[in-house]
Amino acid sequence: MNSNLKKKVTTPLSDGPEWTFDLLEQYQTEIARVADFYRLDTYPNQIEIITSEQMLDAYSSVGMPINYHHWSFGKKFIESEQNYKRGYMGLAYEIVINSDPCISYLMEENTMTMQALVMAHACYGHNSFFKNNYLFKTWTDASSIIDYLLFARQYIEDCERKYGVEEVEEILDSCHALMNLGVDRYKRPQKISMFEEQKRQKEREEYLQSQVNQLWRTIPHKETESKKEKLKFPAEPQENLLYFFEKHAPLLAPWQRELLRIVRKVSQYFYPQKQTQVMNEGWASFWHYTILNHLFDEGLVTERFILEFLQSHTNVVFQPAYNSPMYSGINPYALGFAMFRDLRRMCEEPDDEDRLWFPEIAGGDWLDTLHYAMQNFKDESFISQYLSPKLIREFKLFNLQDYEQNPMLEVTAIHNEQGYMDIRQKLAAQYNLSLLEPNIQIVNVDVNGDRSLTLEYIPHNNVPLGESCDEMMRHVYRLWGFDVKLMEKKDNGKQVLLSKCPPEKPKES
């Protein structure tokens, strides 16, 4: 990019270490200017200064400024508090919410440098990602989430008053357990609007109840229908368990259905975030790095500033090796940042290998390439499209194969010519949510018989379900109200019973 578009100043902004609101404004203005220069398109920013105590609060409610009350949030709060007190976990200096306006939190204990870093990272990095990535555009509605949570909290509090805290807690427990299976993966959900919700809620209650009654009516309409038809219900396997229960569970009261809906909507809202962690963090890290260096080149920030920033940045993007005691998986910040930086390198200074592997982007405009990547990919496709051999060498990636039948583990690919494609493909697969989360769907409901529900688990690569099955089935049973069973479909097509609720009673003679 033309560096003559950068300003040149003689007096840099103060680097604190104490921050003031004036100083924050000044830095914000400069960062916004640079972000604009790099065409980062963001929602308006709402930047909130909070204490570390409030940060702990934010942590336990997943950053949402409003949330309904539940004991699991209390447990998370206590856990975070303990970890923080023991020094295991530095409080993240950034929490940012996908909403319009985009809310981010600055901790009051941060130095001015850290505040600037958070602003660049969260208010411009994450913000632009939330606004422009296709997954977020398709699956979440940033302008209504806060309102919806407000509605949810009010509604839940009302229910607690009317029906009792414990009853509500029980239903919420079951909903939380099934949260990952309460998401539509293939259809775009309707836009949520708080006004609509409130207006139509009463209507919905009555309508849902009438629909449910319709389904379970076993008294035939006319005499000629005395022969019960074999109803295949559901017609196709249903992946969104919570949606199915909301619409069809026979014994839920209308308020319970509304709770299911609330948990479902919240889960839907968070659905894209799980699939874009590497990209999102990489994008935000790349931009905090680029923007702050840009400011340094212009002379707007001091050397002390840039040194403090670099130290923090290096810590964040550090990737320990597999055999290091600090290893805990692939650091999304490390991978994401490296990939975006690599993309820029391939555009600005491609070598022969780059031209061979990425002919469309090598030597092209790096800003265009980055924006295109950010908007149109998720973690899995991003890695599978853009992970370069150079990065594979840099991280010294290797693939370890762990097959059940083999007594030993085998290294099948390393960072050499033969291994690049394989590693790229395997690493991308690791971020494929549908391969990581168990594939459990509703396949049958015995409408005319004992009303029992059958779930089917189709394992991928023979990976079995974890030991939480029985407990989970109890939660499913609580929501459905009648017998439920979980089958596993083996490779040979046969179905095997994994768990049922209520469990088998010993036969009485």
Next chain:
Amino acid sequence: MAHFIDRRLNGKNKSAVNRQRFLRRYKSQIKKAVAESISKRSVTDTESSESISIPSRDIKEPIFHQGRGGDRDRVLPGNDQFSPGDKIKRPQGGGQGSGQGDASDSGEGQDDFSFSISMDEYLNLLFDDLELPNLQKTELQTETEFETYRAGFRAEGIPTNIDIVRSLRGAQARRIALTAAKKKKLKQLEDDLAELESNKPYDKALYAELLAQIEKLNYKIGRVPFIDTFDLRYRNFDKRPLPSSNAVMFCLMDVSGSMDQATKEMAKRFYILLYQFLTRSYDNIEVVYIRHHTQAKEVDEQEFFYSQETGGTIVSSALYLMDDIVKERYPPSQWNIYAAQASDGDNWADDSPKCGKMLRERILTYTRYYSYIEITNRSHQTLWHEYDSIDQQYENFAMKNIKQAADIYPIFREFFKKQTAG
């Protein structure tokens, strides 16, 4: 477009509700952990918070997740020694997964979930479901008396409460504020005038004008009042309610030579528990401490717990003293009277019948509840048998034997268990 919002002064503890819910839900486990920890705390430790551990299998939130086994490929970073085709032994118990955000399998994790609860929460759990038995309303309970005390200053009040110094201070500040600019100008003009006068001849018209201006300024300055009603400050008084007691607890402790250090420790623990329980649950309670060996003495809390006196054992001395104090200061018609006695049971043999007589004829007639704990491993002696017969006859008497420190808390709970009906 960015807005900064300072939320630091907003309510903290948004998670307080959630935390309370968590504590409520796991109350029984937490209570168990608390009961175990009480015996480990030091007698005098009343300030620090407590660290609690709950087995985490009780509080996990289940989800469907993948288990071990099957066919997996894992890409790992930092290859330092491997070539394609190398085989490695499978590590025991499975190694670290190459985690990826939330979607990784939820492993076993730690065995215990530990966290700390505050002193208040700890004591609440400790004394959950406990109450003083037979507490009856007395005539004093509903009346509250007030006392007045000084509480700062106000801008309004009655003349007797005017604080002169503060008022004058305010007045001076006001005068300075209102006249400072004028005085500065006045000085300026006077300087001009003096300069003009020093040059002869001088401009008469200018001189007259300056004089006029000076006079005007002086007039204005003079108009500012010395003191204004606005400046007055008054002393402020406030009322607070006097505690109106309706219960008194007598703590009788045997500190004779036969009580060894460990026994004294246990007695002290019991009393500390009792004290905490009373002060938390009841606003208006008084505690009277009586130590005795051959003689009884009413003491304060410090001496009760820490004094080193010792001697022989005459239990009745304590009972007589208690009776005297009740006669003097706590008429039973106005007070709920409770007593707790701790001893090792080793009383002067002749004295035990005297104790029994004292209790039957005097003390038990007006106490709501008298509890006796004997801290001993040995067989019971005369005092115990004497008390035993009283126990059969009187409802408001209870006795228990404590053998070791771990018994203290359960027995304490037994004494003060909440009555379920009536």
